[in-house]
Amino acid sequence: MVQEKANYEVKRMARLLGVSRSGFYAWVARQAGQPGPQRRERDDLDAKVRTVFIESDEVYGAPRVHAQLAREGTQVDVKTVARSMARQGLEGISPKKFTPVTTLPGVEAHTIPDRVRRGWDQGGLDRCWISDITYLRTGEGWVYLAAVTDGHSRRIIGWAMDTHMHTAARLVIDTGRTIAEVARELGVGAQTLGKWVAAEHADQAGEPTGELDLDERAELKRLRRELADVKKDNEFLGKAAAFFAAKQPPQNGMN
Incomplete structure (x- = not known):
């Protein structure tokens, strides 16, 4: 096909030989030592994902990186972003859910007597x-x-x-x-x-x-x-x- 490219259309040769045009061009690029269209697209996405991740102080995970890319006009799904991050070894930080603490033991252990023996109702108002x-x-x-x-x-x-x-x-x-x-x-x-x-x-x-x-x-x-x-x-x-x-x-x- 490369040799006959000057004489015939690539589209016609691809149809007659039963191959895709994209596959042919990817093969030509590989032979020339250049990445094909899919590889260039993947590398471009990796660069964008890496930029967002670094700008987040290396905190964002795939969902937030995906959301930021969407705001910037890059339309990919969150799974694609997750694969890109995994491919580059990028890991976000998932903050633990905050739960207030109401029990903090004192420095010295102590026991307080239960003077009403859990009998809250002492038979009248203001007794307990x-x-x-x-x-x-x-x-x-x-x-x-x-x-x-x-x-x-x-x-x-x-x-x-x-x-x-x-x-x-x-x-x-x-x-x-x-x-x-x-x-x-x-x-x-x-x-x-x-x-x-x-x-x-x-x-x-x-x-x-x-x-x-x-x-x-x-x-x-x-x-x-x-x-x-x-x-x-x-x-x-x-x-x-x-x-x-x-x-x-x-x-x-x-x-």
Whole structure:
């Protein structure tokens, strides 16, 4: 075909010999030491993939590289991009899903007695208050919620929220102030503040007390002298989250 190329059309010779024109041209390119059309196309894609990967600080995986190429006008499927990256030995970084932590053991192990023996209902209001901390996902990130429930009525009587879990004790102290205000409104008496479980949990929820400043240490010490310690109960966490969702309609991107 090469020898007769000057006398006959390549299209006609390819049809008569039962070969494709692209195959013929690829063979000619290989004979000349040049890559064929498919190889050039593949090399071009590899270069684009490598450029996007490097510009991402070598973080992007195939899906994000594919999305960036699409924005730049290169139309290929994500599997083709994945093969290109594998061919070049390029590996992205998949970030681990963030999960807030609400249990950070203290430096020294300790055990807090369960003075009510998990008997939350002590037969009347304000005899046993239960507190714990949970976290909620919002459109702007995670928020931490500390809530207090009366063991008899199972009513949420106070709560505090923060975007950072500085320490469990700090949130609990904030919650205590909220409870004092709510207690006055409900007429239950702020003097019962010392009855609720807030300073610590039997499972050592929150951060070590070494993170507290002097005023917070004093507040924590006072609460510890008065509290009736109990272990956390997931039922109350669920009620706290439900209460918060019902009382706070979505706003500012919150879900």
